[in-house]
Structure formats: C-alpha cells, structure tokens
Amino acid sequence: MIVIVAAAQLDFSIVKDSLPDLARGAMWTYAITAMGIVGALFVGVVGAAMRTSNSRIARTLATAFAEFFRNTPPLVWIFFFFFALPNAHITLPAVAAGTIALAFYQGAIAIEILRAGIEAVPAGQREAASALGLSPFQQFVYVVAPQAFRISLPALGNNLIALLKNTSLISAIGIIEITGVANDIIAIKLSSAELFLTLGAFYLISVFILSALLRFAEARLSRYAV
Amino acid sequence: MSDFWPALRDVIVYGLPNTIIMSVAAMAIAVGGGFVLGVLRALRNKVLDALVIAYVEILRGIPVLILMFFVFFGLPQLGFNAVGNLQSAIIALGLWGAANGAEIVRGAIFSIDKGQTEAGLALGLNWLTVMTTIVLPQASRRMIPPFMSLFTAVVETSSLAALIPVRDVLESVRIKTESEPSLWMPLLIAVLFIYFFINYPISLASQRLEKRLA
Numbered sequence: 259m260i261v262i263v264a265a266a267q268l269d270f271s272i273v274k275d276s277l278p279d280l281a282r283g284a285m286w287t288y289a290i291t292a293m294g295i296v297g298a299l300f301v302g303v304v305g306a307a308m309r310t311s312n313s314r315i316a317r318t319l320a321t322a323f324a325e326f327f328r329n330t331p332p333l334v335w336i337f338f339f340f341f342a343l344p345n346a347h348i349t350l351p352a353v354a355a356g357t358i359a360l361a362f363y364q365g366a367i368a369i370e371i372l373r374a375g376i377e378a379v380p381a382g383q384r385e386a387a388s389a390l391g392l393s394p395f396q397q398f399v400y401v402v403a404p405q406a407f408r409i410s411l412p413a414l415g416n417n418l419i420a421l422l423k424n425t426s427l428i429s430a431i432g433i434i435e436i437t438g439v440a441n442d443i444i445a446i447k448l449s450s451a452e453l454f455l456t457l458g459a460f461y462l463i464s465v466f467i468l469s470a471l472l473r474f475a476e477a478r479l480s481r482y483a484v
Numbered sequence: 485m486s487d488f489w490p491a492l493r494d495v496i497v498y499g500l501p502n503t504i505i506m507s508v509a510a511m512a513i514a515v516g517g518g519f520v521l522g523v524l525r526a527l528r529n530k531v532l533d534a535l536v537i538a539y540v541e542i543l544r545g546i547p548v549l550i551l552m553f554f555v556f557f558g559l560p561q562l563g564f565n566a567v568g569n570l571q572s573a574i575i576a577l578g579l580w581g582a583a584n585g586a587e588i589v590r591g592a593i594f595s596i597d598k599g600q601t602e603a604g605l606a607l608g609l610n611w612l613t614v615m616t617t618i619v620l621p622q623a624s625r626r627m628i629p630p631f632m633s634l635f636t637a638v639v640e641t642s643s644l645a646a647l648i649p650v651r652d653v654l655e656s657v658r659i660k661t662e663s664e665p666s667l668w669m670p671l672l673i674a675v676l677f678i679y680f681f682i683n684y685p686i687s688l689a690s691q692r693l694e695k696r697l698a
Contacts, residue, residue: 267562329636329683330676331643334654338672341661345669426547430647437549444557451558454550462545 283439301365327366352432375410499656513578518585
C-alpha cells in the first residue's frame with residue numbers, strides 16, 4: 259500500500275527532460291571506468307611482479323603500497339588527489355584526480371589478487387619451462403603470467419566491477435559523470451527520487467553488462483585450460 | 485601549520501565518534517540481516533530464494549552512494565518520514581552490509597557437510613533445531629574472517645556519509661579547511677592513517693584466522 263502511494267508521487271518526466279545530460283554523464287562514467295581499469299591493471303601487474311620478485315626492497319614497497327591503499331577509503335584518496343595535492347603545488351583536473359585515486363585503490367586490491375594467482379601456478383610449470391631453456395623473463399611472460407591471469411580473473415573481475423560503482427564517488431569533486439550530473443539536476447529541480455531510481459537502474463545494467471563481458475573473457479581464456 | 489594540532493584534535497573529538505558509531509551500527513544490521521537472509525536461503529524455497537537473490541543482487545549492484553542519497557534525499561519526497569543524516573547513513577550502510585552478510589552466511593551454511601543436517605533430522609530433531617544447534621554453531625566459525633573483512637569495508641564506506649553530510653572524520657576535515665585550505669594535506673594524511681590503524685589490524689587478523697581455519 260505504502261509502495262503504491264509512494265510510486266504515484268513519482269514523476270519521471272524530469273528524467274526524460276534531462277536525458278541528453280544524463281547520457282553525457284553516462285559516457286563519462288564509462289570513459290572513467292575504462293581509464294580506471296587500464297590504470298588499475300597496470301598498477302596491479304607492476305605491483306604483483308614486485309611483490310613476487312627476488313628483491314626485498316621491491317617486495318616491501320609493493321606490500322606497503324597494497325596494504326595502505328586497501329585499508330583506506332577510496333573517497334579519501336579522491337579528496338587527497340584533488341584537494342590536498344594543490345598544497346604541494348600539484349593541481350590536477352577533477353577527472354584526472356578521481357581516475358588516479360580509483361586506479362591506485364583498485365590497483366592495490368589487484369596486486370593481492372594477481373599475487374595469489376601467480377603463487378597458485380604449480381612450481382612444476384616454471385621448472386619445466388626452465389628445463390626447456392627459457393630465461394626467467396620468458397618463463398614469467400610465456401608460462402606463468404597467462405596461467406596466473408586466468409586463475410585471477412574471477413576475483414579481478416569483481417574488483418573491476420567495484421571500480422565501475424566507485425566512479426560515482428568522483429561526483430564529490432566535480433559534476434561530469436552521471437552521479438554528478440544527477441546531483442546538478444536535483445539542485446535545480448528539487449526532485450530527487452526519480453533520478454536516484456534511474457541512476458540505480460543505470461548502474462545495475464552497467465554492472466550486468468560488465469560482468470557478462472568478464473564471463474565471456476573467462477570462457478575464452480579457459481578454452482585450452484587443462 | 486601551527487593550526488594543525490588543534491584541527492586534528494577537533495577531527496578526532498567530533499569526527500571519529502560518528503565514524504565509529506556508523507560503522508558499528510551498520511555492522512550490527514549487516515550481521516543480523518545477513519543471518520536472517522542467509523538462513524532463508526538454507527530453506528531452499530524457490531520463492532524465498534528469488535526474493536533474497538533479488539535483494540542481494542540489487543543492493544550489491546548499485547553504488548552505496550546512490551543508496552545513501554536515495555534514503556536521505558529521495559524517501560522524504562515519497563512521503564516517508566524524514567530521518568536524520570546519521571540515521572540515513574546507518575540505514576544505507578546497513579542495508580548494503582546485510583546483502584554482503586547474506587552471502588557470507590549462505591556460503592558458510594552450505595559449506596557444512598550435508599550429513600550433519602541429515603543426521604540431525606534422522607534423530608527426530610526439527611529443521612529449526614538442527615539449524616540453530618548443529619549447523620549454525622559450526623558455520624559461525626567460518627563466517628568470522630569474511631565478516632571481519634566486511635567490517636573493514638563498512639568502515640571505509642562510512643566515509644561516503646561525509647557527502648550527505650554526516651560530521652565524520654572526512655567531513656570534519658572539510659569543515660576545518662574551509663577557513664584554512666593549507667590544512668588539506670596534513671589533515672587528510674592524518675585521516676588516512678586513522679582509517680589504516682582501524683582497518684589494518686582487523687584485516688591482518690582476518691587473514692591469519694582464515695589460514696588457521698582452512
């Protein structure tokens with residue numbers, strides 16, 4: 259009963275009127291997600307390589323980076339890159355600050371996921387590659403990394419989905435992506451429930467599409483898996 | 485820079501209690517709600533399964549920020565009584581936490597050998613007694629590490645409440661920097677360490693415990 263009364267008060271014409279703005283925001287959300295995924299994977303791969311290397315300094319650095327970022331909120335990092343760095347005379351545009359913050363945070367989680375993947379590859383694989391005369395670098399690139407990536411992909415995928423959802427936090431420092439665009443419309447029209455319901459649906463559908471893509475990638479990668 | 489220590493004192497005195505209250509209250513909802521939803525899944529009723537799965541997928545598929553905005557700004561517009569900033573943040577964090585808690589409880593219950601339930605039922609115990617005295621006590625131990633990492637996620641996510649705004653540690657920093665922008669860097673570094681010192685011991689303990697239980 260309450261739900262029916264509540265639903266009767268919704269007026270979605272406000273969403274219809276703002277569709278061009280929301281579509282532009284959605285494009286930015288996808289663009290930031292794509293850039294964030296590239297950044298997070300880069301941080302994750304470099305960090306995991308350091309984390310499993312023979313150098314003690316590299317291991318310590320990568321571990322400290324991963325543990326610190328994983329245990330601190332992404333929103334604080336977004337504020338840090340946007341509001342705090344200007345104190346050190348480094349001024350970044352909102353999109354750059356937000357994307358770097360998310361790439362570092364989600365990348366730190368990716369380091370741990372990829373490290374676990376590398377360690378899950380049986381030692382015999384590396385030994386066999388070594389016996390065939392492959393250099394340590396070749397062993398990693400041709401034998402260990404492809405298998406580690408396949409093992410890591412399900413957990414890595416959840417991390418990338420989290421990144422998509424976390425792009426909404428960038429609205430706190432600018433209005434360019436979809437959540438920020440919606441907040442801007444709400445500030446003018448003073449009507450919010452319809453927009454937040456629309457945003458919820460937008461993110462749900464986007465998460466669904468991204469996870470479908472990830473499942474497709476998983477299936478492709480495990481074609482030749484034993 | 486001489487303003488730093490008094491400013492940090494205010495962040496800790498006024499901000500930290502709200503961060504802790506939100507995290508603990510939301511976690512209580514997450515554990516309670518998670519148990520109810522997780523046990524409902526164990527009933528293996530198709531209708532209940534569909535309802536719980538829909539709840540879990542929706543709450544985990546939308547950003548917590550959207551949920552928090554909807555609870556705080558959207559619900560009063562739909563005729564619900566307006567609730568305060570802190571309560572709205574706790575409700576949103578709790579609903580989201582309960583969705584994650586449901587998955588933790590379900591996973592732990594289904595990880596217990598089916599023979600345990602069958603043996604209990606064969607002894608003539610009813611389903612609820614089997615669940616509460618045989619399955620859940622064993623499953624609860626396996627839930628501890630994932631619930632600990634959920635708590636660290638709740639602590640981190642409570643920072644979003646600064647945007648509606650609740651005066652948590654992050655919002656306290658923003659208030660302080662309105663008159664003194666040069667405090668952004670030192671205060672945010674301090675806030676990062678506050679979160680780190682709460683979360684790191686818990687996530688470390690969670691990893692250790694997980695290895696021991698495995």
